[in-house]
Amino acid sequence: METQSNLRMTRQRQVILEELRRTCSHPGADELYARVRKRLPRISLGTIYRNLEVLSANGDIQKIETGGSLKRFDGNPEPHYHIRCLRCHKVVDAPVAALPEVERLLDGKTDFAITGHRIEFLGICPKCQAED
Amino acid sequence: METQSNLRMTRQRQVILEELRRTCSHPGADELYARVRKRLPRISLGTIYRNLEVLSANGDIQKIETGGSLKRFDGNPEPHYHIRCLRCHKVVDAPVAALPEVERLLDGKTDFAITGHRIEFLGICPKCQAED
DNA sequence: ATCCATGCAAAGCCTTTGCACCCGA
DNA sequence: TCGGGTGCAAAGGCTTTGCATGGAT
Numbered sequence: 001m002e003t004q005s006n007l008r009m010t011r012q013r014q015v016i017l018e019e020l021r022r023t024c025s026h027p028g029a030d031e032l033y034a035r036v037r038k039r040l041p042r043i044s045l046g047t048i049y050r051n052l053e054v055l056s057a058n059g060d061i062q063k064i065e066t067g068g069s070l071k072r073f074d075g076n077p078e079p080h081y082h083i084r085c086l087r088c089h090k091v092v093d094a095p096v097a098a099l100p101e102v103e104r105l106l107d108g109k110t111d112f113a114i115t116g117h118r119i120e121f122l123g124i125c126p127k128c129q130a131e132d
Numbered sequence: 133m134e135t136q137s138n139l140r141m142t143r144q145r146q147v148i149l150e151e152l153r154r155t156c157s158h159p160g161a162d163e164l165y166a167r168v169r170k171r172l173p174r175i176s177l178g179t180i181y182r183n184l185e186v187l188s189a190n191g192d193i194q195k196i197e198t199g200g201s202l203k204r205f206d207g208n209p210e211p212h213y214h215i216r217c218l219r220c221h222k223v224v225d226a227p228v229a230a231l232p233e234v235e236r237l238l239d240g241k242t243d244f245a246i247t248g249h250r251i252e253f254l255g256i257c258p259k260c261q262a263e264d
Numbered sequence: 265a266t267c268c269a270t271g272c273a274a275a276g277c278c279t280t281t282g283c284a285c286c287c288g289a
Numbered sequence: 290t291c292g293g294g295t296g297c298a299a300a301g302g303c304t305t306t307g308c309a310t311g312g313a314t
Contacts (some may be wrong), residue, residue, distance in 0.1 A: 008288055008293060029225030044296045049279060050296090065205065067250070069304080070278075081245050099234075108226040112215050112255040113279080117178040118199070119251050122237065123244040140268060140313055161304080176271045181304060183269090201279085202303075 007058055015039050020061055021075035026082070028070040028089040032035045066091055066120055082116070085125035094121055139190055145184035148183045152193055153207035158214070158223040160202040166183050198223055198252055213250070226253055 007013070016039050019035045025037070034050045057064040063075040064082060068089050068106070072103035103114050139145070151167045152159070159167070165180045184205050187197040194206040196214060200221050213226040235246050 006289095010288070010294060012295070042296075044298095045278095046297075047295055053280095054294095061150060067197030068266080069203075071152060082205045082240075083242060083246070085244065086247065090229065092242075092244075102231075102251065106215075106226065107226045110215060110224075110255075111258040112224075112253070114215070114253055114255040115263055116220065116254040116255065117251060117253065119234065119249060121244070121246055122250065123242075123246040124249040126243040129245055142269060144270070166276075176273095178272075178305080179270055182313070185305095186269095 007054065012036075012043055012047050013041060013051050015043075015054070016048060017060060017075070020073060023075070026064055026072045026074050029071050030070060032073065064071070064091065065118070067122075079116075081120065083121040083123060085128055086122055087124055087128035090125055092125075094119075139186065144168075144172060144175055144179050145183050145187070147175075148180060149187060149192060150165055152205060155207070156225070158204045158206050160204050161199070164205065196223065197250070199254075210249075213252065215253040215255060217258055217260055218254055219260035222257055224257075226251070 015036050016032065016131060019039075025031065027053060029045065032052070033043075033045050034070065035120050036043055049087055052061070052063070052071075055061045056073065059077055062071045062077055064074050066072055068084070070089075072091055076093075079098040079100075081096060081098065082084065083089050083094050084091050095128060099119070102119075103117055106112075106114055147168050148164065148177050151171075152164060155167065157163065161177065161180050161184060161213045162185070165175075165177050168175055168180065184193070184195070184203075188205065191209055194209055196204045196206050198204055198214060198216055200216070205221055208225075211230040211232075213228060213230065215226050216223050226255075231251070234251075235249055238244075238246055
């Protein structure tokens, strides 16, 4: 467990992290709850939410604040972008390297202290295209 | 009213659109409700939500699906980016021209049919910086 | 006259929280 | 030991929806 800080590593936290890293579906809390429950049947949804919050604050995972109403999480803590299907709301990783330079576009143009950026591509996934 | 389609233009819809265009605060439904209510005291929150949905679907306004939990709306229908304060959650327009080229980064790399993209810069606003 | 839009209120969805007990370091 | 973590369930915030009425074209 490559946690950079002094988080207490409970079984629940460990399994949540493992399951999140095992999937590539960028699950919301509910989907992850279902997965984790197969291994820890007595875990509660509240624990899922609390840990997703703590783990993302700690940099072990990412909260993908994408357009949808649902909060999604990504087991990959490295900066990268996403593509979201406008029809089925699926989220996949964008096959592009991160562009740290884009933040320089704001140099001298804003009084905000810029600390990051996010890019989200929108489109229709292959499956939804086929359904037309 | 420069509506491109055959939307029925009710007084409520008109006032919502006007108030949204008058502010630069990228308000959520609640804030807009408060503003509109000064002119139409009997309007309901449901009407605000329904109209924001219809107007954004029609291209008259934009739904800014930013990171926060709150849906925000922008009276400016032209493509542009935003900066969000991580501390107070304020959203302002980013002083950068849109970069339609970024979508070409995905050419031949995904099976999604890309229709758009969004960039959101994250940082701390001047006011919040001063409070440190 | 039609059919979309509105007001009102209830329901819904997702997320957060209080509390007593538990457990990892 | 002891302070953070957990399970459970209730509460919360924001958004959507059903229904009868109202209004724009």
